[in-house]
Amino acid sequence: MQSIHVRTKINGQAAEFLCEPRQSLLEVLRDVLRLTGTKEGCNDGNCGACTVEMDGRIVPACLVLGAEAEGADILTIEGIAEGSALHELQNAFLEGAALQCGVCTPGFIVASKALLDSNPDPTEEEIRFWLANNLCRCTGYDKIVRSVQAAAEKMQQEATS
Amino acid sequence: MSTSTLEPKSTSAAPAGKSGNGAPRRDSYEPNMVLATQTFDVVGTRPVRHDGADKVTGRALYGADLALAGTLHGAILRSPHAHARIRSVDTSKAEQMDGVHAVVTADDLPEAEDKLVDVGEGDTRLSYVHGNVLARGKVLYQGHAVAAVAARNQHVALEAANAIVVDYEPLPSYMTAPEAMAADAELLHSDLRMKEFGEQTDKPSNVAEHFHWTAGDVAEGFAGSDVVVERTFDTATVHQGYIEPHNVTALWNHDGRLHIWCSTQGAFVVRDVTSKILEVPVSNIKVTPMEIGGGFGGKIPVYMEPVAALLSRKTGRPVKLVMSREDVFTGTGPTPGSHVRVKVGATADGKIQALEATLAYEAGAYPGSFVAPGGMCVFAAYDCANLSVDCYDVVVNKPSSAAYRAPGATQAAFAAEQVIDEVASKLGLDPVDFRLRNAAKEGTRRADGPKYRRIGCEEVLQAVRDHPHYAAPLAGPNQGRGVAVGFWFNVGLESSCTLNVNTDGTVHLVEGSTDIGGTRTSIAMQAAEVLGIAAEEILPEVVDTDSVGFTSVTGGSRTTFATGWAAHDAAQKIVAEMRARAAKLWSVEADQVQHAKGMYSSNGNSIGFRDLAALSSKTGGPVSATATVKPRGVGGSFAANIVDVEVDPETGKVEILRFTAVQDVGKAVHPSYVEGQMQGGSTQGIGWALNEEYFMGADGTMENSSLLDYRMPTALDLPMIDTCIVEVANPGHPFGVRGVGEANIVPPPAAIANAIHRAVGARMQRLPMSPPAVWAEVAES
Ligand code: FES
Ligand code: FES
Numbered sequence: 001m002q003s004i005h006v007r008t009k010i011n012g013q014a015a016e017f018l019c020e021p022r023q024s025l026l027e028v029l030r031d032v033l034r035l036t037g038t039k040e041g042c043n044d045g046n047c048g049a050c051t052v053e054m055d056g057r058i059v060p061a062c063l064v065l066g067a068e069a070e071g072a073d074i075l076t077i078e079g080i081a082e083g084s085a086l087h088e089l090q091n092a093f094l095e096g097a098a099l100q101c102g103v104c105t106p107g108f109i110v111a112s113k114a115l116l117d118s119n120p121d122p123t124e125e126e127i128r129f130w131l132a133n134n135l136c137r138c139t140g141y142d143k144i145v146r147s148v149q150a151a152a153e154k155m156q157q158e159a160t161s
Numbered sequence: 162m163s164t165s166t167l168e169p170k171s172t173s174a175a176p177a178g179k180s181g182n183g184a185p186r187r188d189s190y191e192p193n194m195v196l197a198t199q200t201f202d203v204v205g206t207r208p209v210r211h212d213g214a215d216k217v218t219g220r221a222l223y224g225a226d227l228a229l230a231g232t233l234h235g236a237i238l239r240s241p242h243a244h245a246r247i248r249s250v251d252t253s254k255a256e257q258m259d260g261v262h263a264v265v266t267a268d269d270l271p272e273a274e275d276k277l278v279d280v281g282e283g284d285t286r287l288s289y290v291h292g293n294v295l296a297r298g299k300v301l302y303q304g305h306a307v308a309a310v311a312a313r314n315q316h317v318a319l320e321a322a323n324a325i326v327v328d329y330e331p332l333p334s335y336m337t338a339p340e341a342m343a344a345d346a347e348l349l350h351s352d353l354r355m356k357e358f359g360e361q362t363d364k365p366s367n368v369a370e371h372f373h374w375t376a377g378d379v380a381e382g383f384a385g386s387d388v389v390v391e392r393t394f395d396t397a398t399v400h401q402g403y404i405e406p407h408n409v410t411a412l413w414n415h416d417g418r419l420h421i422w423c424s425t426q427g428a429f430v431v432r433d434v435t436s437k438i439l440e441v442p443v444s445n446i447k448v449t450p451m452e453i454g455g456g457f458g459g460k461i462p463v464y465m466e467p468v469a470a471l472l473s474r475k476t477g478r479p480v481k482l483v484m485s486r487e488d489v490f491t492g493t494g495p496t497p498g499s500h501v502r503v504k505v506g507a508t509a510d511g512k513i514q515a516l517e518a519t520l521a522y523e524a525g526a527y528p529g530s531f532v533a534p535g536g537m538c539v540f541a542a543y544d545c546a547n548l549s550v551d552c553y554d555v556v557v558n559k560p561s562s563a564a565y566r567a568p569g570a571t572q573a574a575f576a577a578e579q580v581i582d583e584v585a586s587k588l589g590l591d592p593v594d595f596r597l598r599n600a601a602k603e604g605t606r607r608a609d610g611p612k613y614r615r616i617g618c619e620e621v622l623q624a625v626r627d628h629p630h631y632a633a634p635l636a637g638p639n640q641g642r643g644v645a646v647g648f649w650f651n652v653g654l655e656s657s658c659t660l661n662v663n664t665d666g667t668v669h670l671v672e673g674s675t676d677i678g679g680t681r682t683s684i685a686m687q688a689a690e691v692l693g694i695a696a697e698e699i700l701p702e703v704v705d706t707d708s709v710g711f712t713s714v715t716g717g718s719r720t721t722f723a724t725g726w727a728a729h730d731a732a733q734k735i736v737a738e739m740r741a742r743a744a745k746l747w748s749v750e751a752d753q754v755q756h757a758k759g760m761y762s763s764n765g766n767s768i769g770f771r772d773l774a775a776l777s778s779k780t781g782g783p784v785s786a787t788a789t790v791k792p793r794g795v796g797g798s799f800a801a802n803i804v805d806v807e808v809d810p811e812t813g814k815v816e817i818l819r820f821t822a823v824q825d826v827g828k829a830v831h832p833s834y835v836e837g838q839m840q841g842g843s844t845q846g847i848g849w850a851l852n853e854e855y856f857m858g859a860d861g862t863m864e865n866s867s868l869l870d871y872r873m874p875t876a877l878d879l880p881m882i883d884t885c886i887v888e889v890a891n892p893g894h895p896f897g898v899r900g901v902g903e904a905n906i907v908p909p910p911a912a913i914a915n916a917i918h919r920a921v922g923a924r925m926q927r928l929p930m931s932p933p934a935v936w937a938e939v940a941e942s
Contacts (some may be wrong), residue, residue: 008461018722022316037219039454042406042486046868051402077219085353090217094209097833100678100841102216103223104404124881132877135868137402138678139837140844141876 008069010035011079019066028066029076037077041135048134051107052076058114060133066102077106080113083110088158089113089151095148100138107134112148120156124149166389174666187579190629195829196620202758203689205901207833209680210698216452223450224408224424225483232410235472236318237465238325239492240300240307243334243558243861244349247298247327250308255321260313263475264325265468267297267307278437279927281430281461281714282652284566289527291438293561294467300329301349301526301562304491308462311472311480314386334558334861337395338500338521341367341557349556371526372536372552374608382515383548386506388587394576396855396910396928398498400847401565402873405454405825406484407493409468410834415477419446419470419670424453426460427677427714432706434447434463437919439470449705450542450675457845458564459494472813490866494563495716495855497522498532499572503539503580511590513599514547516540516608520573521553525562530554534650535569537609539577541798542596542618543650544605558861564716567649571849573908575928578645580912582918588879592644592915593626614796617825617889617899620645621799624887630803630821631766639808640818641920646801647907651900652717653792656757657710658727660688660735661785666771668692668735670701675711678841678902679834683721684728686830687896691732693759694770710789715784716899721830723792726932729895730788739773746773794893800824800904802843814935815851815917821883827891827899840882846909848874854929 004017010033018026020027026043029035029052041047043062050061080087089109092098099105108131115122115130122130127148128141136144197205217219252264273291277284291297294307308325312318335341341349343799346367358373383389409423419441423430430448436443453460465482472480485491504517515712518539524530536552585595598617606612625631625644635642670685685699692699701899712724739756742760747754754763759770777784805818822839829835852872856864866869890897914925923938 020316030226031228034228035219036222039223040225040483041406041454042484042868044867044869047404047486060392068283068700081218084903086214086217093217094213097207097210097679097831097837099213099216100834100837101403101405101453101455102212102221103403103452106219109217128879129878132875135404135875137404137457137845137873138841140840140874140882141879142840142882143837145876145881 004067006067006070008071009016009073011076021067023066023070023078024062025064025066026061030060033078035078039103039106048107048111049104051110053110053114058111075110080109087113088154089148092151092154094149096143096150098139098143098147104134104136108136116152116155121152122148166524171525177905179925185805192881192883195832196624196888198888199897200892201690201896203686203696204830205832207831210679211685211701212681218515221452223405224422224456226677227410227422227451228798229410229412229479231713232479232481233313233476234315234318234851235309235311235480236315236322236468237306237482237488238308238322239297239488240305242300242304242329242331243303244332245300245329247296247300248330249328251326252308254326254357255310255324255829257900258321258324260317261310261321263472264477265309265471265475267295269471269761270295270438274815278434280434282716285529287437290434290463293527294364294438294464299725302558303472304488304560305526307493309468309472310578311476336557336559336857337498338523338553338555338557340387341555342521342553343653346727347502349558352557362816367556368553369524369556370554371534374536374610375549376606376608377547379515379517379549383506385508386514387509388584389504389506390583390587391504392926393500393502394501394926395462396499396572396575398495398559399849399853400495400871401457401459403455403457403459403725406486406489407464408483409465410479410481411466411473412479413474417445419447421466421470422449422451422798424451424460426456426677426716428451428673428706429711430461430714431463431466435470436840438467441793447707448706450716453675453677455564458568458716461716462494462563464493468590481495486868487866490871492560495560496560496565496568496678497524502536503576505580505584505860507584507588509588511588511595511598513543515545515547516545516547517549518577519551521555522569522572522811523557523559523562524554525559526556526664527561528554528556530562531564531569535573537607538570539573540608540646542601542646543599544601545599545786548608551733566845566906569647570647570907574645574647574907575910575914577638578908579914579924582915586865593622593631596646597622597626613891615889616797616799617887618799620889621801621823621825624823624885625801625803628803628821628823628885630819630883637807639810639914639920640805641918642803643914643916643919644803645911645915645916646799647904648797648799649718649720649904649907650797651795653723653795654713654717654719655726655791656712656724656727657787657789658724658731659709659787660731660785662735662774662777663779664775666774667700671704671709672701672724673704673706673709674720675715676703677715679831680720683830684725687725688728688732692735693728710787718902722894722900723790725789725830725898726792726894730790731786734786734788735784738784738786739770740779742784743768743773745780746776778856785931794891796827796891796893796899798825798899798901798904800908802908804912804916806913806916806920808917808935808939810921810939812938813934815913815930815935817847817880819880821885822905823885823887824901824905825887825889825899826901828888828897829886830896830898832886835886836884838901839884842903842905843882843909844874844879846906847913849928850910850913850930851905852931863933
């Protein structure tokens with residue numbers, strides 16, 4: 001099968017790769033670029049474990065073709081922390097015990113960051129609505145929702161101080 | 162139509178925790194109360210988990226993330242039929258495809274010897290494990306593995322698997338226990354003979370085993386009862402639903418050593434079962450447990466490990482197999498569907514006189530449905546002298562069932578707790594009060610014989626009665642509040658742990674329990690408590706089977722209990738050694754050195770753990786200790802729920818308005834993760850109650866094998882899940898730990914059913930209580 005040459009930007013850095021037309025962005029991230037923080041739970045858009053941000057929108061990477069990444073700006077879980085400093089959401093997930101097995105966590109953090117970027121002070125209902133595409137089988141979501149609330153509060157305090 | 166609220170108990174004691182007296186209001190109430198009875202320095206605190214940074218940055222390596230150089234990718238061909246004879250398998254076309262390196266079928270496996278093998282939480286026949294890994298002669302369910310391919314990449318492997326030609330002769334299939342038990346049902350296994358009351362009979366049957374426990378005289382008990390209620394219940398097959406699909410990489414090296422990397426709840430089980438299937442000594446197999454993305458019991462069985470190993474041996478290269486979500490649903494253990502009859506009799510003064518149950522569970526393709534634990538748990542919360550319980554383990558044409566969190570107990574509680582509720586309401590008694598009057602306690606004899614040691618059934622029910630939620634008013638029509646209680650035994654099994662003291666005063670902790678939900682930390686905390694140092698100063702590591710002593714599965718709520726105990730014992734050995742080292746320093750006898758909270762002292766001398774560790778080279782060399790345990794002292798756990806629902810009579814949709822999970826955990830080592838277990842188990846119970854179900858077509862194939870159509874709860878479906886940790890110390894454990902992982906899934910379906918009944922008067926006798934099912938019941942009632 002003829003490979004396609006794709007130029008893109010991943011976590012702020014220019015990146016290029018070769019992929020087959022049938023390869024999903026998820027496959028490319030994990031198998032070609034070895035960015036394995038983005039997880040696969042279903043490969044058909046129904047679990048959210050593969051959530052990445054693409055040109056400012058969150059998408060399931062399993063439903064995007066690798067070739068569609070041409071010219072795009074992609075953010076994955078590996079790009080959430082700044083240098084050695086964790087993002088407030090990452091801190092909040094740790095403090096709030098918002099993960100058990102942790103396989104859903106990258107997807108939740110990427111999705112939650114997109115939420116707080118657009119809505120810095122979401123209600124519980126808004127958080128639950130936004131995260132309804134991300135399945136977690138371990139936590140019952142309680143501590144995830146609370147951790148997003150805690151991070152939002154912290155980030156707002158930081159923004160105003 | 163019943164009343165829509167439960168009567169608040171005017172006599173209730175002031176609720177513990179932060180709520181005050183008087184009518185508690187939701188907004189004044191602080192959730193997640195902990196009714197602690199013992200306090201420690203480290204145990205009971207909430208440090209950040211040791212593997213946390215890796216897991217929030219995507220750095221943690223799960224099984225599917227591994228990519229060894231030269232890896233080939235595999236795919237498995239699965240049966241499209243629920244039951245069929247395999248006339249022939251033709252792999253020639255697949256083998257010739259470009260990029261295909263090897264194909265294997267059951268013919269590549271050694272013939273299974275007829276012997277028993279320990280599969281993690283008990284024994285089963287090796288031929289069953291064998292037959293489930295790759296079908297031989299017959300396929301017994303849709304999704305049954307028939308052949309496997311290793312190829313250049315997964316796409317080529319999948320194409321090649323689909324090019325394998327299998328000639329099937331379809332056979333009649335049975336989807337439920339009553340169907341398979343029918344006199345004229347065809348046998349799934351021609352060599353299966355029913356085991357009855359512990360004895361092997363020569364009766365050919367689809368009933369693999371019939372258990373029976375009895376005590377007292379139930380006929381007399383029912384005759385002396387003022388109220389007797391009898392009902393039957395059915396529950397659908399559901400899946401554990403972990404987000405990470407099963408995966409494995411195997412490398413059968415040219416020196417004969419087999420190395421397996423996989424997501425498993427028990428690396429040693431994978432080693433031992435693979436060794437038996439492939440007839441390779443355990444010493445030639447090393448299993449490295451990767452991070453695991455959920456298990457709930459479903460990642461105890463061995464599925465693909467022997468297959469990947471065979472493909473690796475054929476190709477001389479590492480071979481990786483990862484299941485698709487559809488493979489997970491159709492090829493791995495769901496929890497059994499069930500058919501349960503329960504009969505309860507009680508006198509007007511609220512004393513239960515007789516309890517009777519018959520349970521028939523779908524084992525799936527091979528025997529072993531966990532119906533026996535279901536039967537042991539069905540009346541576990543009640544003290545009654547007259548009991549009779551019959552259990553049938555029935556093979557049907559569904560995937561071979563696997564453990565799912567308190568396996569067998571949830572189905573049983575769904576039946577028993579509804580009948581108990583009905584008896585209470587017929588007697589005009591508050592349902593919690595009725596349960597309390599009959600609650601099991603220390604010395605109560607369970608249906609299957611054993612007498613309880615110290616248990617927390619009464620304390621859990623009292624916590625329910627006294628909880629502000631139980632007295633809070635309901636807000637409108639079609640709302641109802643339900644309660645239910647459930648039990649799980651918990652297990653001990655075997656664990657090992659090694660502690661290596663570093664000269665900077667930190668301690669490396671080496672253990673073999675897969676960490677599914679923060680157990681590195683709950684184990685480390687127990688070592689820290691004994692050593693008198695901070696949890697963060699212990700550095701836990703889960704290692705491969707060559708690098709630590711035997712450790713049983715992460716299952717049975719045992720990891721914090723048993724591996725934590727091994728850590729406790731190893732830490733005690735370290736303390737003894739450190740006393741000897743300090744004695745050397747001060748030229749006194751070791752027994753003259755006292756230890757308290759990390760300080761060692763004798764006759765006015767004292768030195769802290771860190772300074773003493775720094776001197777280890779001068780006092781005799783490295784300090785290290787290993788401990789292994791096979792604990793007795795296992796403490797069972799009771800859990801109860803208070804749940805408020807609102808039923809939409811137009812659509813039958815049930816909304817969970819408020820949910821409180823109460824559980825006796827003995828001692829919460831890390832309360833946040835204990836709450837997490839309770840919340841997670843409750844949520845799985847809610848999914849089981851309201852939505853989840855295998856839709857089986859007329860031909861016995863699953864029609865909803867995706868996460869879109871198999872509907873697990875999302876964040877939007879739920880309120881916060883409030884918790885109330887009850888601590889009735891387990892006298893059998895150094896810190897009183899019982900274990901927390903399982904009992905919490907037992908009461909939710911029953912509690913929700915009871916809430917629905919109180920909301921709209923419908924008695925739900927089938928799971929799931931999905932909108933159409935509830936709508937139909939409401940229309941009828
Ligand atoms: S793997 Fe993409 S949504 Fe599940
Ligand atoms: S923490 Fe396991 S799936 Fe969310």
